[in-house]
Amino acid sequence: MANGILVVVIPSRGTLSPSSYELLGAGKVLADALKQPLLAAVVGGNAAALAGDVASRGVAKAFTVEHASLKDFTEEAYAKAAAAAAEKSGAARVILPSTIAGRALAARLAVHLKAGLATDVTEILSDGRVRRGYYGGNLIAEVEFKTPVGVLTVAPMTFPRAETAGAAAPVEAVAFDPGAPKTEFVSFQGETSREIDLGAAEKVVAGGFGLGSAEGFKPLFDLAHALGAAVGASRRAVDSGWIPYKHQVGLTGRTVRPKLYVAIGISGQIQHLAGMASSGTIIAINTDKDCPLMQMASISVQGEYAELLPLITNEIKARKGHAVPA
Amino acid sequence: MALNIVVCVKSTPSTVNVGVDAEGRPKIAGVPTALNPFDEFAVEAAVRLKEGAPGSTATALTVGPDAAAEVLREAIARGVDAGALVTGPEFEGGDSYATSLALSAALKKLHAEKPVSIVLFGKNTSDAGAGVVGTQTAAWLDWASVSAVKKIEAVDDKSVTVLRNMEDGVDTVKLSLPACVSTIKEINEPRLPSLKGKMASKKAVFPKWTAADLGLQPAQVGAAGAGSVVVKAALPPARPAGLKVEGATAAEKAAKLVDILVERKLI
Secondary structure, eight states: OOOOEEEEEOOBTTBOOHHHHHHHHHHHHHHHHHTOOEEEEEESTTHHHHHHHHHTBSOSEEEEEOOGGGSSOOHHHHHHHHHHHHHHHTOSEEEEESSHHHHHHHHHHHHHTTOEEEEEEEEEOTTSOEEEEETTTTEEEEEEEOSSSEEEEEOTTSSOOOOOBSSOOOEEEOOOOOOSOSEEEEEEEEOSSOOOOSTTOSEEEEEOGGGOSGGGHHHHHHHHHHHTOEEEEOHHHHHTTSSOGGGBBSTTSBOOOOSEEEEESOOOOHHHHHHHTTOSEEEEEESOTTSHHHHHOSEEEESOHHHHHHHHHHHHHHHHHHOOOO | OOOEEEEEOOEEESOSOOOBOTTSOBOOTTOOEEEOTTHHHHHHHHHHHHHHSTTOEEEEEEESOGGGHHHHHHHHHTTOOEEEEEOOGGGTTOOHHHHHHHHHHHHHHHHHHSOOOEEEEOSOOSSSOOOOHHHHHHHHHTOEEEEEEEEEEEEOSSEEEEEEEETTEEEEEEEESSEEEEEOGGGOOOOOOOHHHHHHHHHOOOOEEOTGGGTOOGGGSHHHHOSEEEEEEEOOOOOOOOEEEOOSSHHHHHHHHHHHHHHTTOO
């Protein structure tokens, strides 16, 4: 019988992202709920070198899968590798990140392991059921697996990061056969700007149609920089060509769950709320005090963004400048 | 280089603003349905591929009740040539696992009639929204797959090269055909249905395939074949009433806001 909670860590371009530790945190919650051991697998390029870090964060055992075919991410090769680790571990639940790679792997793994799948999990209940948003986050579904093995992806920024805990667990290398590859990785073009990725950002500053133009995003970027925040945007701002699609938050864009979401000149169409309503503290800055976002915000400031943003940015810089170093 | 393109589409409630009934199910009875908004980009991608390769055909495929044929008509109005409907009570209540199996069986049938080159999918549906059906369908078929595609760079009768949007940049990936390609909004600007397309969509007749027609057992599809089940649905918890930052001047408001941010340890 399947036993164990396996967290599948996928190094991104050879390094671990902080979200990997969130996965281990989610795995611990599920392992405690189901009273099963927590296991981890590091799958991909540089796995062996990264396994020590993962193995020292409260897991009973870690697995690695490393192979020339895993140098860069392709769906089939990685899924086969993750499946080999999952089968070797005998786990009852397999946890992956809700990233583009994690989601694709989870999809293929579920078919391979004949397992039910729940994506974008935001909560793990004491009986092992999980919760996730659907209908654009307007409803919360409680999901139960009908299969002996269940695969889940965990929404970013929802679980505590696992800390180093005692001695490192044993690490076992798992072999796998990639077969004849059907997908060839050609190249990677990294972001040239040093912008923070929206999906994993702890703080997001987002602008909407109320900014009036691409120029309107300039003070917004300044504020985001001062806050150390990623930049988001509403669909109308993106469709107007003021900012690229990668910044779009909402039903047709990205889903974010930062601790702080600052919405500037965004009225709060349901499609936008779908992408950010789970944020911790929501600040709305708008001239229209009655628009949906101002109504649902944790903190609302009525006023002209062009006037307010530089003042807020300067105030933050001043406070940070005067802060006593810890 | 004629391509046989298939685009998988879904009929979804035309709003995500739904409530919950007393039994903890989404209140969607009577809500109008429409082509899943993300599928519009996949349909447009299919039509553009077809237009770029003379002699190609594009077929829309869906799993759903009889009424779901409307989204096949919508796809035809937007330039797709034909449609196929997988339908029957046995398909009701399926999750991504069961639905992708049904789609894969229908694709096998189409592939046997005429080899399929590329299968296109939208990013996700506006109801369940898992965003995995394209990849799961590929897994059942053991075909290549790629998600989050923002551009189809090149295609020939053996392979397709695409740009994939990753969190930290853009990958270029080349897949052997047949392959399942899940698209994102950035891939194109969908056209509106044409008059000619609308006329064609009215006349279109679709084959209807049951589980038996696809060689599937009823236990493999719909609620019976699902790997997971939504036990109940609920509205998200209400947010506490918000705090209004007041002030005589913008500078006063800005200072007060930053005070609150410091107090709440957000900066």
